[in-house]
Amino acid sequence: MTIIKINAITVPADSGDELAKRFAARAGAVDNQDGFEGFELLQPTDDRNTWLVVTRWRDEESFEAWQKSRAFAQGHAQESGGAPAQKPVGMSSELWSYKIAGGSTGNAG
Template identity: 30%
Template sequence: MIVAISRFRPPEDQLEPLVARLQGRSRLVDRHEGFLGLEVLRSFERQPEFLLITRWRDKEALKAYLQSEDFQAAKAAGGVQADATFAMYEVVAQ
C-alpha cells in the first residue's frame, strides 16, 4: 500500500472556505482504480497546518490518478494547494 501526503498552511482568510471545499469535495478520486481512502487533518495551531492523506493500492494506481483529468480538475478547483509539499510512503507494517 502507498500513502501520499500533501502538507500546507493556507492563509488565515482562506481557512473556512478551504474546509468547506474539502468537506464538499467532488469525490472524483473515489472512482479511481486502486484508491483506498482519504483523510484531511487540521492541526490545532493558530495558523493550522493541513495534511491531505490518500491511500493507494500501489504506485501505479497513484501515478495514473496524478495523470488523470480528475486530478487536473481537483487542482483547478483549489482542492490541491499550489504551495503544498508532497511525499509518497510505502506501508511496510500495520
C-alpha cells in the same frame, strides 16, 4: 503494497475553513479511481497552519494514473464550469510519500 501520499498545505490562519469547504465540495470525486483506498483531510488542532491531505493507494502506479487523469485535472483547476477563477487557498504545499512500515489495527482486546 499500500502507499500513502500526503499533501502538506500551508494556509493563512484565516483560510482553513475555505480549504475545508473546497474539499467538501469535491467529496467523493476520487472514490472510483482504480487503486484508491482512502482519504482524510486533517486540520491542525494547535497553532500550526499546515493542513494534511492524506490519501492511500494500492501502489505508485495507481496514484500516478490518477494524477494524469481528467478527473485530477478538473478537480485541481482554478476554474470550475466557467465560473470565475478561485484564488488559491494555500500559500505553499509539499507532497510527501510513504509506505506502511508497521502499526496496529486497534482491535486488540
